[in-house]
Amino acid sequence: MNMPGLNYDLDSLFPKEPDFYEDEELCMEDYEYMKRMYPKEVRLISSVLEEYLDRLEYEGSPMYAKYPDAVTIYRIAGEICRKISLKADEKEKCQIKNMVQVMVCQEMYVRRRRHDRFCRKFVMNKK
Numbered sequence: 001m002n003m004p005g006l007n008y009d010l011d012s013l014f015p016k017e018p019d020f021y022e023d024e025e026l027c028m029e030d031y032e033y034m035k036r037m038y039p040k041e042v043r044l045i046s047s048v049l050e051e052y053l054d055r056l057e058y059e060g061s062p063m064y065a066k067y068p069d070a071v072t073i074y075r076i077a078g079e080i081c082r083k084i085s086l087k088a089d090e091k092e093k094c095q096i097k098n099m100v101q102v103m104v105c106q107e108m109y110v111r112r113r114r115h116d117r118f119c120r121k122f123v124m125n126k127k
Contacts, residue, residue: 024117031110045100046107049080053107057115063108064115073108077101 038046056063062072077100086093
């Protein structure tokens with residue numbers, strides 16, 4: 001039923017809520033694409049790292065602490081290096097461990113942002 005004088009464009013009055021899931025999916029696709037360009041050895045380290053961090057994805061995990069401590073990062077990097085059992089001299093092992101520490105920080109950052117966005121979206125929808 002069309003009533004005279006009541007022609008409101010409801011879409012302009014109530015703009016569509018941004019689609020967080022779609023944005024997240026696009027960002028993760030881009031992130032995964034960039035990781036596929038890692039050198040072969042680094043992709044191996046990345047897969048071990050991802051598997052390790054998958055086990056730390058739970059509420060209360062040190063990964064989701066407001067300020068993760070450096071000791072946790074160093075410990076994770078050390079465990080990753082032990083798992084990949086490198087055949088290198090001490091200088092190379094130190095360089096690889098430094099790279100793994102950077103990778104741990106990067107991967108934790110991505111997971112923390114994803115966790116924050118998901119939790120924020122879930123809390124917003126709960127109300």
